[in-house]
Amino acid sequence: MPAGRRAAALALLERLEAGAPDRVDANLTDFDSDATEIILGFAFADVVSRPGIDLKTREMLTVAMLASMGTAPGQLDFHMRAAMNTGVSRQEIVEIVYQVAVYAGVPAAMNAMTSAKKAFAEAPE
Amino acid sequence: MPAGRRAAALALLERLEAGAPDRVDANLTDFDSDATEIILGFAFADVVSRPGIDLKTREMLTVAMLASMGTAPGQLDFHMRAAMNTGVSRQEIVEIVYQVAVYAGVPAAMNAMTSAKKAFAEAPE
Amino acid sequence: MPAGRRAAALALLERLEAGAPDRVDANLTDFDSDATEIILGFAFADVVSRPGIDLKTREMLTVAMLASMGTAPGQLDFHMRAAMNTGVSRQEIVEIVYQVAVYAGVPAAMNAMTSAKKAFAEAPE
């Protein structure tokens, strides 16, 4: 059962960025042998892989939350790429950045813009 | 032209909560005669009424941002209702609350849950 | 197995505040039937009931985190009481409040002081 939770978490992560599970799992396990189960099991198996909201919309929500909190730039970079990998268009990311300016202020939006431009540059046209 | 921006902002606000424009406009104008133009003009005319993301999805984003920042409980209450008014379902709000727990922590999700339950109680079945 | 996780979470909650499990479980289940499992299962079964740090010290950490973030005053009130219920002394709470002033600023400490005084007033001498 825990094995199923761990597998479900890594399967979701693969959808966010192809090849990420091995890297992220190794990074977490190197910290503590329970980390993948506890952290990713909660985030991706218990919550993000639930039906009810499609994965593309969930990534839009995640990008908006990370950009408005402004405290995890590395995670924002990852989810900008994940958003594009799950079908969020460049124009939709532009709109999210403007909406961040309204609800979290212009500096938060400027940081999100920088992150978005990195994801745009790495994505195939 | 400014008149158009002001009108566009209030029209968007009416879609978020029927009857809100008069109340909000009076509240802002009582503070300063330029407040509706500057604050709502930016938020609702310049940004939220743009095409590119539908209003329902925008309200999902707004709820997620306000819940994860955790600094504007009154605005969160308003946008929980506005989310339902623009077509967000109870189950979708439940999913957003769980996603807030992942990205902003359990206390932020508990606050969002309290706000959501107030909106559920006020909404027609 | 999920039943065990739910039971473990509620058992931990009982240690934080006698009688809280029924009230909190009802509040969460009224929101969504999965909420106790997802939210409390993660918080209390997966994490806070782990050995490695005793519960008293964990409550000191929780009070410090909630006070420094400053975004969940209701949860801070609960954990001030829970801290005292798990053996944190009034003097230790005073020290945490001063340390919050250093790391999160005087206003965060003033809010924590207000919350602490409510817990002091409710606690038996």
Add this chain to the structure above:
Amino acid sequence: MPAGRRAAALALLERLEAGAPDRVDANLTDFDSDATEIILGFAFADVVSRPGIDLKTREMLTVAMLASMGTAPGQLDFHMRAAMNTGVSRQEIVEIVYQVAVYAGVPAAMNAMTSAKKAFAEAPE
């Protein structure tokens, strides 16, 4: 020497709001006998009473900081009044609220507006 620090802190507080020192000192001392010295000594004797920036401008800075962080509404209410008591005009407060919208977002500005309106209502014309 500590007595001087405590006295300097309370003298500054009297300038922020006439009559506040007794109330605030009692509130702090009821929490811990060292609280006035540690908290107010640092805030008001060590820092805010320094020359280099006049008190009116310092209160403008404090209002802007508290409004943009958004985590201490009670302190924001106090410093809105203190700002007016030290010479900040209504129009200057209006300008600060707009600037908060730019740097911390519209919800932070709306909260600041509510706080400002309370201070305006209590102040003599």
Add this chain to the structure above:
Amino acid sequence: MPAGRRAAALALLERLEAGAPDRVDANLTDFDSDATEIILGFAFADVVSRPGIDLKTREMLTVAMLASMGTAPGQLDFHMRAAMNTGVSRQEIVEIVYQVAVYAGVPAAMNAMTSAKKAFAEAPE
């Protein structure tokens, strides 16, 4: 009329840092053709260029807000320089950093100090 708003925004930006408008405008336009209008139009034309508070005091407020929120270090670096460009003295910046320690905590002040020292090093004596 939009052209006037855009021009007003860039004129204000030139006062903050000579030569910045071309660089910032290119950066924003590369993201989206509306970005300069929406983001800078709001920030600099609608708000910061308003009379009622002089530009030097506005930059003091901006530095205090960015330092206390702590989520936009790049923008803080920019506005430390802009503060000096609009007449804020080194001693006034020192005072702001101390006041940040009071209202947002010592780590926020230490980050602001690092940013201030970079601006001091780049400024002509």
Add this chain to the structure above:
Amino acid sequence: MPAGRRAAALALLERLEAGAPDRVDANLTDFDSDATEIILGFAFADVVSRPGIDLKTREMLTVAMLASMGTAPGQLDFHMRAAMNTGVSRQEIVEIVYQVAVYAGVPAAMNAMTSAKKAFAEAPE
């Protein structure tokens, strides 16, 4: 008496990281001649060196606060090392990181994990 406060602050800092006082004092004094007294005097002489909570537990609290606020990554790196220097074990740091995930969200915990791994790598086995 001020000399005593300064000395007490630097003595506490030496316990957090051997050799840090000279470096930190020089960094602060280069900014302003009063900075060590005002900033470190408050943080380390007035608060952290108080009895009532042992230094090891205080560093656990500091790590938890900095990780949950997420706005001072450099200070978090320092206090991860200081925690280990004052007797916090690797397993205890692992537990704090998991508890940060509960109260401040997974991204805050991931940032804390990165910081912890740097401290682990630098510490003698």
